[in-house]
Amino acid sequence: MHKLRGLYAITPEQPDGAGLLRDVEAALAGGCRIVQYRDKISAMPEQVARAHALRALTRRFDACLLINDDLALTRLVDADGTHLGSDDGNLAAARAILGPEKILGASCYADFSAAQSAAAAGADYIAFGAVxxxxxxxxxxxxxxDLFLQAKTALTVPTCAIGGITLANAAPLIAAGADLLAVITDLFNAPDIAARAAAYQRLFEEAQS
Incomplete structure (x- = not known):
């Protein structure tokens, strides 16, 4: 399983499929190694085509591809795992469907008891947000x-921070114990996506030094 630490790029809603792939490739070139395909607007045939293309792209960079809220699409393209929100299905059932080798992420918003339940149900990481x-x-x-500080002592799985994260406000989250920073806007709207991804990765390196 891929190491769950660092920048976690979540794809923006992008009508241009080729543009999406270029942007994700730039993030990967900058050092990002975890990508979540999230798409609430494209028709299913387009989602399948994009997911296959992202699967090939992430493999080229030895990066991890997760699919948002869709176990069937995860299995279809042999993605590395799935991320589920609180209303997107039973985590224990999802773990049984995915098997032990795939990554299962769970959104727990600001609910620490939900995080404990998700970890017990087999989630590989817990997402808290919006931070x-x-x-x-x-x-x-x-x-x-405080949720990240609490998780460090009470949970054995990595935590992910999501919501409004920018390069300017990210460091305190890493200092508090966030293992992953899920970023959409500040990454994909950056004038140089690869440079922005590299800057996020440096924050994690500096925190370990």
């Missing part, structure tokens, strides 16, 4: 830095 106001989900519940 900051999010342009993607402006009404999302706010998760505090």
């Amino acid at each position: 900051y106001p999010s342009p993607t989900k402006p009404l999302a519940a706010r998760a505090t830095v």
Whole structure:
């Protein structure tokens, strides 16, 4: 299984499939090694085509591809795993479908008891957020830095911070114990996506030094 630490690129809603692949390739070139394909607007044939293309691209960079909320698509393209929200299915059932080798991520928002339950059900990482106001989900519940500190002592699985993360506000989350930083807007809207990805990866390297 891939190491669950570092920048976690979540794909933006992008009508241009070729443009999406170029942007993800730039993030991978910058050192990102975990990508989640999230697509709420494309028709299913387009989602399948994009997922296959992203699978080939991430393999080229020895990177991990997760699919948002779709176990069938995960299996179809042999992605590395699935990320599920609280309303997107039973985690224990998803683990049984995926098998032990695939990655299962779970959104737990600001609910620590849900995180404990998700870990017990077989989740490989827990996502807390929104940690900051999010342009993607402006009404999302706010998760505090304390959740990551608590997770370090009470959970054995990695944690992921999501929501409104930028290069300027990311360091305190890593310091508090976040293993993954899930980023959409600040990464894919950057003037140089590869450079922005590299800058995020440096934050993790500096935290370990």
